[in-house]
Amino acid sequence: QKEVEQDPGPLSVPEGAIVSLNCTYSNSAFQYFMWYRQYSRKGPELLMYTYSSGNKEDGRFTAQVDKSSKYISLFIRDSQPSDSATYLCAMTPYSGAGSYQLTFGKGTKLSVIP
């Protein structure tokens, strides 16, 4: 079993739809959970991160973490064509100091159709 599983899609939705993206993981040591957005031929950019379980909202984006189920989600409300990209979940254990090596999911390719 891979450490982080993410459905690669592609996922195609009409503009204005609510998008739900998900990842599951197997390593209970993971404490920090992130969502990155990657446009074609660009580097990933951090959208949101959460520590441990709970919800976090930032504008149209909401991240949820359920550590008991080892399941994380990203919701995008009122999706826009500019949201069309690949969304990567990432996670890392808490080390206290030093470097954080991120473990990524394979990414879900999202297309928002005008």
Next chain:
Amino acid sequence: DTAVSQTPKYLVTQMGNDKSIKCEQNLGHDTMYWYKQDSKKFLKIMFSYNNKELIINETVPNRFSPKSPDKAHLNLHINSLELGDSAVYFCASSQEGTGMQAFFGQGTRLTVV
């Protein structure tokens, strides 16, 4: 003003050659990373490095070596390139203690022919 910059953006080279990719960050971060993204878009850590430690992913062949002349630079040297090394290589940086907020460069697309 680019935060994490890599050069070159594209690199085409023959098998057996030795090549380097340069990375510079102007964010004042103290930790830098190299990631590899394969043809299936799977992004995987290769190295992380700060002034205290180098952590190497055990799956990375020893033909790959990071070199850091100073805190703002982490270059990637690859010896005896193989076809399977073709991928996009991303440099990233973060501040110690906030490593989940990694900033990525635009990537170097390496093609080995």
